Amino acid sequence: MKRAILFAVVGLLFLGAGLAAYAQPSQYVVNVPFPFFVGEHQLPAGVYYVDSKRPFDSSPMTIEILHSGNDAGIALQTAATLESKDKAPAAKLVFHQYGTAYFLTQFWGSDGRGKQLAETSRETELARKQSPTDLSIAAR
Numbered sequence: 001m002k003r004a005i006l007f008a009v010v011g012l013l014f015l016g017a018g019l020a021a022y023a024q025p026s027q028y029v030v031n032v033p034f035p036f037f038v039g040e041h042q043l044p045a046g047v048y049y050v051d052s053k054r055p056f057d058s059s060p061m062t063i064e065i066l067h068s069g070n071d072a073g074i075a076l077q078t079a080a081t082l083e084s085k086d087k088a089p090a091a092k093l094v095f096h097q098y099g100t101a102y103f104l105t106q107f108w109g110s111d112g113r114g115k116q117l118a119e120t121s122r123e124t125e126l127a128r129k130q131s132p133t134d135l136s137i138a139a140r
Contacts, residue, residue, distance in 0.1 A: 027049055028110075028139035033045050040120060051066070089109075096135075098129075098130055098132055105134075
């Protein structure tokens with residue numbers, strides 16, 4: 001009986017540790033070689049830290065985007081949860097490109113789950129005139 005209780009307690013500890021590790025925020029670094037829009041904000045080219053504040057589940061998640069040369073950040077509420085069918089997913093940012101204008105549209109974690117950002121009115125206006133080109137940049 002004591003042995004069964006011990007196994008149950010050890011099993012719960014491992015389960016709790018696994019859930020705690022899963023729930024921890026994930027920070028990624030990405031070098032974006034062009035200026036881009038995040039929501040209504042235009043950001044310069046450079047190295048960015050992308051920090052997801054909630055796990056990749058079905059709930060809304062806040063993504064913080066911090067420029068390496070600046071303390072100011074942008075926090076975004078995501079619009080939809082995405083799941084990749086890729087067998088070897090990699091963390092990345094996906095942009096929609098309209099000529100020389102780039103809009104951050106998706107954030108993918110290294111577990112094959114991602115979040116879709118809401119389209120801004122500026123992007124909607126450009127999309128009426130031309131179709132976007134998708135551009136992915138790997139994060140680490």
